[in-house]
Every structure is written in C-alpha cells, then in structure tokens.
Amino acid sequence: MRKISAHYILTGSGVLLKKGIVTLTDQGVIADITDTKGELNEIAGLEFFSGMITPGFVNAHCHLELSHLYDLFPEKKGLPAFLKSVNELRNSDPAHITDQARKGDAELWQNGVVAVGDVSNTNKTFALKVQSKIAYHTFVEALGFSPGKAEKAFSMASDAFNEARDMGLPVSIVPHSPYSISRELFDKIFTFSAAKDTILSMHNQECSAEDDLYLSGTGEIYHHLTQNLGLDLSAFRPSGCSALESVIGWLPTENNLLLVHNIRTRQKDIDLIGQARSLTKTWFVICPRSNLFIEDRLPDIELFRKNNLQICIGTDGLSSNKKLSVLEEMKTIQTHFPDIPFPEIVTWATRNGAEALSMNKWAGTIEIGKRPGLNLITGMDLQHLRLQPQSKVKRLI
Numbered sequence: 001m002r003k004i005s006a007h008y009i010l011t012g013s014g015v016l017l018k019k020g021i022v023t024l025t026d027q028g029v030i031a032d033i034t035d036t037k038g039e040l041n042e043i044a045g046l047e048f049f050s051g052m053i054t055p056g057f058v059n060a061h062c063h064l065e066l067s068h069l070y071d072l073f074p075e076k077k078g079l080p081a082f083l084k085s086v087n088e089l090r091n092s093d094p095a096h097i098t099d100q101a102r103k104g105d106a107e108l109w110q111n112g113v114v115a116v117g118d119v120s121n122t123n124k125t126f127a128l129k130v131q132s133k134i135a136y137h138t139f140v141e142a143l144g145f146s147p148g149k150a151e152k153a154f155s156m157a158s159d160a161f162n163e164a165r166d167m168g169l170p171v172s173i174v175p176h177s178p179y180s181i182s183r184e185l186f187d188k189i190f191t192f193s194a195a196k197d198t199i200l201s202m203h204n205q206e207c208s209a210e211d212d213l214y215l216s217g218t219g220e221i222y223h224h225l226t227q228n229l230g231l232d233l234s235a236f237r238p239s240g241c242s243a244l245e246s247v248i249g250w251l252p253t254e255n256n257l258l259l260v261h262n263i264r265t266r267q268k269d270i271d272l273i274g275q276a277r278s279l280t281k282t283w284f285v286i287c288p289r290s291n292l293f294i295e296d297r298l299p300d301i302e303l304f305r306k307n308n309l310q311i312c313i314g315t316d317g318l319s320s321n322k323k324l325s326v327l328e329e330m331k332t333i334q335t336h337f338p339d340i341p342f343p344e345i346v347t348w349a350t351r352n353g354a355e356a357l358s359m360n361k362w363a364g365t366i367e368i369g370k371r372p373g374l375n376l377i378t379g380m381d382l383q384h385l386r387l388q389p390q391s392k393v394k395r396l397i
C-alpha cells in the first residue's frame, strides 16, 4: 500500500481536495480517499508531494502512425496544404515509421498519459500498442472519396480491424472525415459499426473548404481531391448543405461518437448534431496546438461550455504538433481562454476522454476501485489554481 498526498488533489470529476490522501494497492488500484479538509497530520509512510495530483491523462485523439512526420511541415498553411504534405511524405521505410511511433508512445507515457484514442490507417503501430503500458483504442480509419473504390477501401480497413482485434486491441473502423469518404463507404462503415456497437470518431469542421465541397463542389478541398489525389469527381453531386449536415445522418446514432477538431462549429451545428443523435453519446475533441499549427485558429470552446458539451482533449499527431503532451494542450487552452476554471479543463483531459473511449471502468477519475494512474503537476500557481509556462507533469503511478 502507498499513501500519497499533495497540496491539492483533483479527482477528475471536478472535486478538489486540499491535502487529501489517496491510498493505493501495490497494483495501483485506489483503496481509499481521505478528505483531510486541509488538515494533514503526521502519518507514518505518507508521501507528500508539492503540487497538484490528477488522474492519469486520456489523450482522445492521436496519430502515432504519423510520428515520423515530426517537424517536416510548415505551420499555419491551412488544412488543404497540410493534407497535401501528409499525402506526399507519409510513405517511408516501415521500420522508421514504427521506430518513431514507438518514441511517440514513450513520450505519451512520460507525459502522464494512460489511455489514447489513436488513429491508424495501417497495422504499423499494432505490435507496439500491444506491448505499451498505455491503453489504446485504435480507430482504423477508412479513406476513399471515389464511390467505385468503397469496396476495396472497406476491405483494407476490415483487414486491419481483424488484425488488431486478433492481437487483443480494442478497435473500431471509422470514417476519416466528410471530405474523404464516399457515401458508399459511409454506408459500409454504418452497417459494420451499428452491428458491432463500436466507438466512432471523425475529423469534423477543421476548415471552411470542407463546406465549399459539399455546398458547391468547389474550393481548396475539391482542388486537393482532384489535383493532388487525382480523383475523378465527375459523378459527385454537391448536397447544397454543409459537410457536417451532409454526412451526420450517415453515422449510426447509438454508437459513441468523437467529433474531432470542431474549429468551425457554431450554434447551428451543435443544434444539428443534437437533432441527429444524443449529445450524451457525442464527445467534442479539441486539439488546440494542432489547430494553431495547421489552421492558426481555435474552436469556440466557450460555446461548447455554454451548451454543456462533453469536451475531450487530443494532441493529434506529431505531423501537426511539437509534443505529445496533454499538459501542453491544457496550457494552450488556459492561455487563450483564461476564464475557464482549471479543474474543469482537467475533467476534459481525464474523465471525459475515458468515458468517450469506454475506459471509464478503470481510468479517468480518482475513485475507489479504479486504477487511473496518478500525475503530479508541479510549478503551478497553486493560489489561483493555474498552470504556468514552466508547469510540468510527472507520473507518480
């Protein structure tokens, strides 16, 4: 048994304990939580840390498979240019891809992450995920805007799904985004996911050119698909609606759904999503540092709060981020949205992510019986409960 205390303990569900004590079994399972109300007496064997303790972080959106693209792309060039770069540079020596992904996994662990929703287009990260100390949910991402290639795209995704499942990894097949999946491919994902009740994830409203494609069959994404990818879109008929409105009905309503990025999400979009599916089964993943890297813009997080949306935090991949650190994402949120209370941001980084990935039986909150891991955040302004530029995270468990 270990008894651990610090200046503050944040449980992940918004509760703040001043100098509380967490008792853990040798396996890291929480056996007891004591609210000392700030009055900590001498207790034999108690480990006291300077700083704030939180549950282990949950990174709701990452692409370990793109770790080898670290520091290769120019920043703030917009999504279409980013997609072009990924397409041009993602192919590399498989051993190099796996090596860099392994380093990414080690970086996540070092930065206090216990669980990850990770996007895979191939099987290159499966073996390392099996060996990792981190719990992964793998989103095998289907890709294909040509209706004629839906069968092949789905069959490739199915092969990866089966391989991951056979290796014991929690896994689902998901659409990459509205602008990269044909209606035919969406339908295949729908049937498969509805039957298996798997967790869904989709990049959503990352740039305005997604809407140009669906509204009028024009714009930079259209250009990317036809010019960079060489697709024949002559059979594509714009719906005349936004990208989100066009495809939201093509996703099963009962599955958990993680909508990722949401940079352009407005009230009318939230209303639309709320009409199409239950918001209790929908999570809004924000990846602020990636958003600044690619689009130089952040989602309207205050609007999400006003609507009581379930917010999660993701790092995205190293192709659009310098670090795989949930703490750095929280710092960015706090810098740009200084009025959001820190305990609330921590619930996004812990409990909400665990719920979205269906890992909340063991992760996300400091509760008796769970094994969430414990992080110590040091270098905080403890008087105002705020992160500072020099704040760091250290794993205690």
Ligand SMILES: [Zn+2]
Pocket (backbone or CB within 6 Å): 061, 062, 063, 119, 203, 260, 316, 317
């Ligand atoms: Zn992504």
